Amino acid sequence: MRMHNADETCGIAQAAMVLGDWWNVLVLREVARGHVRFDALAAEIGLSRKVLTERLGRLVAHGVLHRSLYQRRPVRYEYLLTDSGAGLLPLLVAMQDWGDRWVLGDGSLTATAEADGAEHARVHALVGTRLPDLELPGVRGADLPLVSPDAAATVLFTYPGTGIEWGSIPGAAGCTLENRLFRDTWPDFRKAGADIRGISTQLVDEQAEFALSEGIPYALLSDAAHRLAAALRLPTFRGAGRLRHKRLILVADAERTVRHALFPVNDIPHAVERSLRLAADCARAA
Template identity: 45%
Template sequence: MSVRRVELIDADCGIEQALGVLTDWWTFLVVRDIAGGVTRFEALQRSLGVSRRALTERLAALVSHGVLRREAYSEHPPRFDYLLTAKGEGLLPVLIALQDWGTRHVLGDGSLTATAAPTSAEAHRVHGLVGHLVPVVPISRWTVLYFFPGAYPSAADYPPGWGDIPGAGGCTLESLTYASRADDFAAAGVQVKGVSTQRPDQLEAFAAHAGLPFPLVSDQDAKVAAGLRLPTFRASGVDRFKRLSLLVDASATIRAVQYPITDPAASVTEMLELATGFGLARTQPAIGGSDGR
């Protein structure tokens, strides 16, 4: 279980040099869990089922390489949170790429798709997010976060072959339906935010074109995608969200999940019903998050 040091032959090869830091699959899983908010030693060990010695070695190596930093949360005895540095955050797209490859080519049949079967491992993972905290996105009240593949002001702006990808179409319809029901969500005490991996300027252009009364949030740095291990697919060189929606309470804790979504417009009505159903629960404390969150 110890970290095995290897002599790197090609000093000019970025892949070899990267593997000199990310020495084995345990190291990738450590980074994955820390990106997901499991930042303390005991919580990491429980999550991964790894030995204390192996985890200690990998954490120390990642700190020495500048991938992680330690932040003290207890002086007596000394205890630390392990957090990603800017260098470590640069690995988030790598995690997303690995997840997408595993879902598509190992768990799946290799087909490019923007959706999933309700009984799939991917759907099971996403529905398991209930009780987890949403990273990065500022949330101070009950919120619907709807994640969509991509929306543009003009049909000419969509990537080539977009209409041939199952589940990719319908982003404009979904956004316009949320816009038309915005007052109903507000009456239920819920705000709406859309989230995409598109650039902020692209989202601003679409929001202005569609006249959306709520903000669209860019996750182009993959912090939310990697933190929650949300399902993605890659089209035209960009990692994009598969369509899903989360109902989040005022403490940023996920309370309900919609995935997969096969009817974008109908999903808005279903989400409003879900949000309204939590009306009495809003006066109660939110359920707790997962280890380390």
């Protein structure tokens, strides 16, 4: 592709050169979702082997992906994100957010969703799938897995953010209430053999301050780098200067399989009560 001289100093133009076309974007989307082997990528995207080989080669050459050998006979590679590639995750999430709002939606800024919309379909399609083997930064200074290693079931709830005036954005308010309700029912979750993970795109120090002031006993994890949002294609919205998770609840078993999904969450007290019942059922079935 021939570029105008002015494009040599334009970051947008240079990024577009790396991304190339929509196939490259979809390859990165699927790698972020955990489909890192050739056959899995071909199946998910529907690309011919020739075209996929070309796209993977270009992304490796640009330093966005690197190949990791996992089988010698015959030789087979996994394609993993480099630091440069991980830096594209916020871009992928922003593209999804834009598509959800302006292409699949009516352009309204909202922190909730319609029951028959694309976001609803994506979240509920997670039931029966395995969560990624992913660790996120926690408020106590260590990265923690999505699923608690000492619980038969784990409840993951995503929320927009605490300590923020949300104004007129539908569905955004209630994060402090939700955390307090999970805090107050924490003994019941533990008695049932379940753990809780609260996840937002707030920074770790913001979460730590809130956890200390509110006496939050369960782990709060930061998805500020959008690794989880990209891996699960989670619904987001832009508020208070940042992409935020929409409120949802997933119940996973000890093998990281999603057993239940609650979305949209409009009645927070009811959703917390229901997640306790679902988590207890999941733990008993383990």
